[in-house]
Amino acid sequence: MVVPPGQVLREARAAAKAGDHALALSRYERFFDRALLDQGEDNNYYGVRLSYCLDEWVRLGERFPAARERLEAKALEALAAFEGTSDSEKFQDFQSIRDHLGLKDSVLSKFMEYHESRPELAEAALRFMWNRLVEAKRWGICAAYLKDHETKYERALNKFDETMKICLADSSRGGEDFARRIKGRYVRDVGNLLDALKNTGKVDAAAQLEAAVAADMKSRGYPELVSQVGERAAP
Secondary structure, rough: OOOOHHHHHHHHHHHHHHHHHHHHHHHHHHHHHHHHOOOOOOOOOHHHOOOOOHHHHHHHHHHHHHHHHHHHHHHHHHHHHHHOOHHHHHHHHHHHHHHOOOOOOEEEEEEEEHHOHHHHHHHHEEEHHHHHHHHHHOHHHHOOOOOHHHHHHHHHHHHHHHHHHHHHHHHHHOOOHHHHHHHHHHHHHHHHHHHHHHHOOOHHHHHHHHHHHHHHHHHOOOOOHHHHHHHOOOO
């Protein structure tokens, strides 16, 4: 029988509050494993699964060591699945769990291993690691993935356009706060791309990107984002 993911998460929270740690662990694990499979058309637990569920699971682990041990094992399961299938969503699971466990550096180290010895896996994981590589100033590594910088920019712009359209059409989704988050993601993604181009000697490409950002944001009515992108990429 399919149990709605929302019910499973409520059961996990109730068990944790009641001190039934073993039951709470079983329900958090079920939610993590089944939420995307069991959600209905009107539900979207993608973000909840990698945020609230993991936040609460880690807190449970502070009181119940078996919960942390199981979460650590879950990260390794996700990594093994990624290495066996090249499914980037499995790498994101590994990344999210390790981040919540306070092991963020280990994720970057694993990506570096892939970059050196299994480039096909590095390519698969890149979309979840790109911003982290830039923010860690791994310019030598970034340079290897800038061949398609135009595509990276188009992807960021399309995401901005699509999500702003949703935001403006439906104020119930968060209104101005949602709009600020959309703009912030665009500034982060494009600013990091510009930063990488500047720091890997791609001066002409950086200038072309700056011109594209200026034209695209001014035409959309968000000229203030031009300077914000530039500030993020400033030396």
